[in-house]
Structures are given as structure tokens and as C-alpha cells.
Amino acid sequence: MSKTMYSKEQQGLNSNSPCIKQCDYNPELEICSSCKRTIKEIRDWSKMSEKQKLSVLHRIRKLD
Numbered sequence: 001m002s003k004t005m006y007s008k009e010q011q012g013l014n015s016n017s018p019c020i021k022q023c024d025y026n027p028e029l030e031i032c033s034s035c036k037r038t039i040k041e042i043r044d045w046s047k048m049s050e051k052q053k054l055s056v057l058h059r060i061r062k063l064d
Contacts, residue, residue: 015053017045018060036060 017035019042024033031038037045041056048056 015050015057018057036063 018037019035022034025031025039026033032042035042037056037060041048045053045056
């Protein structure tokens, strides 16, 4: 699995979107292979609380 490059802010786990504008949905894993989010997380990102966003980013970081 390739490493995704995150900005300095994302590495520090702020709530910036991890989107790198290279969508590549993986149906087997049910996530975008680029940003590592589920369709629901991508869809709901703008409505999520700071805590919810950080939780998603924490899960993504564990995948790398």
C-alpha cells in the first residue's frame, strides 16, 4: 500500500480535509484509495464536527 503525502497541518491532525483531488474509490476496501475516507465520510465532511473530523483523520493515519 502506498503512502499518501499529507500537508504539515494534516500530519499534525488538524481538521483540514485529507482530499488530494485524485479520487480513486476502492470497492473492496470501501474507501477512496487516495484520501482513505469512506463515501459517507467524504459526503459528510463539511457537516462534521471538529471532533468527528479528527476521529476520521486519526483512523486514516493508522492506515499509513
